[in-house]
Amino acid sequence: MxxxxxxxxxxxxxxxxxxxxxxxxxxxxxxxxxxxxxxxxxxxxxxxxxxxxxxxxxxxxxxxxxxxxxxxxxxxxxxxxxxxxxxxxxxxxxxxxxxxxxxxxxxxxxxxxxxxxxxxxxxxxxxxxxxxxxxxxxxxPHGETVLLRSGAKAGEGIYVTGRFGNSLATEHHLDFEPRLREGRFLASNHWASAALDVSDGLLLDAARLAAASGVAMRIDPGRVPRREGASLAAALGDGEDYELLFTVPPERAPELEKTWPDGFAPLTRIGEVMAGSGEVVAPDGADLLKDRVIGYEH
Amino acid sequence: MxxxxxxxxxxxxxxxxxxxxxxxxxxxxxxxxxxxxxxxxxxxxxxxxxxxxxxxxxxxxxxxxxxxxxxxxxxxxxxxxxxxxxxxxxxxxxxxxxxxxxxxxxxxxxxxxxxxxxxxxxxxxxxxxxxxxxxxxxxxPHGETVLLRSGAKAGEGIYVTGRFGNSLATEHHLDFEPRLREGRFLASNHWASAALDVSDGLLLDAARLAAASGVAMRIDPGRVPRREGASLAAALGDGEDYELLFTVPPERAPELEKTWPDGFAPLTRIGEVMAGSGEVVAPDGADLLKDRVIGYEH
The missing domain is CATH 3.30.1330.10 (PurM-like, N-terminal domain)
Structure with missing residues (x-):
């Protein structure tokens, strides 16, 4: 294979x-x-x-x-x-x-x-x-900073757009809307320090962002918004969500949550960036990459 | 098919x-x-x-x-x-x-x-x-004019780089060098009015340039340089030559022939642009597109 x-x-x-x-x-x-x-x-x-x-x-x-x-x-x-x-x-x-x-x-x-x-x-x-x-x-656009995977810093909040898992059965993998408005909002207002689109599974892509930034991601699985019919494992491991995962400096996070426009994909904080080198852990410290289905290659 | x-x-x-x-x-x-x-x-x-x-x-x-x-x-x-x-x-x-x-x-x-x-x-x-x-x-580069297929005018000379036909057997289709130096020379000195790369057969691509420019191409088959082992039909109809075909205003043609750099692919004048609408004809007026193998689709 x-x-x-x-x-x-x-x-x-x-x-x-x-x-x-x-x-x-x-x-x-x-x-x-x-x-x-x-x-x-x-x-x-x-x-x-x-x-x-x-x-x-x-x-x-x-x-x-x-x-x-x-x-x-x-x-x-x-x-x-x-x-x-x-x-x-x-x-x-x-x-x-x-x-x-x-x-x-x-x-x-x-x-x-x-x-x-x-x-x-x-x-x-x-x-x-x-x-x-x-x-x-x-x-x-001139004067704006590109959102890279490598910009996350310890202490920042980890946010996602939309919901996760069960993309195949719900046909989300065909019907999704790319989060262009949301991405533009984040970049043009300098809300986010780092971002990627989650296409290979939330934990796998979180690990990529963590590795690129030289940090660890502490993610609370219970806070991850699930698509209709998605199990926890599906929300963390399925692919084809095409949602944004991004990190926001702590002093900016409350204002972002307040100003997130109506009509955008829902915004959810799922964790915090910590010092580290590519780990993705639960609030209790458990290694989420070891314990769960960690992504769908396609 | x-x-x-x-x-x-x-x-x-x-x-x-x-x-x-x-x-x-x-x-x-x-x-x-x-x-x-x-x-x-x-x-x-x-x-x-x-x-x-x-x-x-x-x-x-x-x-x-x-x-x-x-x-x-x-x-x-x-x-x-x-x-x-x-x-x-x-x-x-x-x-x-x-x-x-x-x-x-x-x-x-x-x-x-x-x-x-x-x-x-x-x-x-x-x-x-x-x-x-x-x-x-x-x-x-700033200030230079892109060589389009649509710029050929009646009275211009038709030129090609290199040789044609038998690309498969000679492995030219693998070993060719893209004519980047020659293309830059033509554009940066404003030698050519129109150009394309011949990849689907000389006559078929000549017809495309003729159609895009709203002209006819009079091509002398005897003047088309042939690759080793190429029949006349192969030179006119085989694909994968990756040579340039271009047209040059009459007042510029003699100087171009004189200044064409050593070390470039050989330059050959194979005919003249005439009034028309996409035809490719021989010097005796015969329709070359009707009479011959007119290109290789791939």
Missing amino acids: LNELEILKTLLGSLEQNSGVAVGPGDDCAVLDFAGGKLLAAVDQLIGDVHYFSNGTSPRRAGAKLMKRNLSDIAAMGGIPRWALLSVAVANGREAEWILEFCRGAADAGMKYDVAIVGGDIAALKNPGETASLSILGEM | LNELEILKTLLGSLEQNSGVAVGPGDDCAVLDFAGGKLLAAVDQLIGDVHYFSNGTSPRRAGAKLMKRNLSDIAAMGGIPRWALLSVAVANGREAEWILEFCRGAADAGMKYDVAIVGGDIAALKNPGETASLSILGEM
Whole structure:
């Protein structure tokens, strides 16, 4: 069985960077200095029967999911999505209409946020199946600070948007809305010190933020908001939540809670940042990464 | 049989664009206004046993080919390549080392031109096979004009770099060098009015440039430089040449021929732009698109 995350970690850690790369591989987006502006860039794939059920999902919905996965990466940086590049490869016998519907789904999901698909490629596979890849480009407004995974400091509050777990059965993994408004709010008002989007399971992604920041995360499992039908283990370990996890300095936290806009995804404080090096622990000190299902690789 | 080019044409023509898109889908790259600069962006795929023989090609060479295909699109605009995003999906049974070698091949081919891979994604396929997608980002220096397909005017000379045909047997399709130096030379000195990279066959790509410019191309087949072992039909119709085709105003042509640098791919004038609407004809007026193999879809 392919360990995708391990390979990706090895790969991304070994890639030589060049001038203009302000933040290289490893965060939700790369940050690139271009013409005096900050360009955000990320890529994500969607594979038939891995990320959606080929037989039960309309191509339009699948295409929308691919776009939204990428929009979620821009949201995690606090940026504004601008443009996308889309490639699709399908078995030779597939009808043209399937491909066009997939692309229309992606295009419509993007246009909801004024994101245009500015380039594309179509190819035939020798074998059955469907794969697609989308690269997203975004912008960080002049003078604003990008939300990185590495900015969390001991003493800060840990917050999440929305609810967790049971994404597959509820079809949240198809229907979610990328937290772009919330990400922009956090970045433009300097509320958050660090952020990422939770796509591989809350604890696993919390551990990533902790490792990137050189801190520990103390999370109270009882405070984690659960999606309909989600067990505690599902809320902590399932993937495909596409919610934001972020940390807020203690002196800013009360004001954030007060000013969090109506109509945004619900805001919940689930714990505190502590001194450490990548640990995720319960209030009683138990190692949550050891004790529980720690994430879903996909 | 999937008609990839037809689907792509339908798709790219229907995609809604947004502010900031100076040149949308349909040229070798999109041109995006970002922070006052001109950002170039394109995407291309590489499919196992479609674009290379999975059993006979090292993953390193295949990965390099994917990067170079994309670099060739930047070359066709006259731009400077800067960054890339890479996604790879392979059958679950595949060794991690294959993927890493593929990515290293792409990364090394990029670094030769100071292009860094700034983001990546790895996924497992449910079925056999290998697919990869790379998005390239480039830059057009301030004050320079991007080389589009649409700029050719009647009376201009038609030029090509390098030689054509028999790309598969000679392994040119793996070993080619993207014509970045040549593209920069053409753009920075305002030599060319229009350009594209010939990847789907000389006549087919000439017809695309003719259609985009609203002109006809008169091409003398006898003047087309042939790669070792290439028949005339192969030189006109084979794909994967990755050479530049461009047009030059008549008053500039003699000087261009005189100043074309040693060490560049050979420069050859193969015909003249005429009034028309997408035709490609021989000097005797014969319709070359009707009479010959007109390109290789891949």
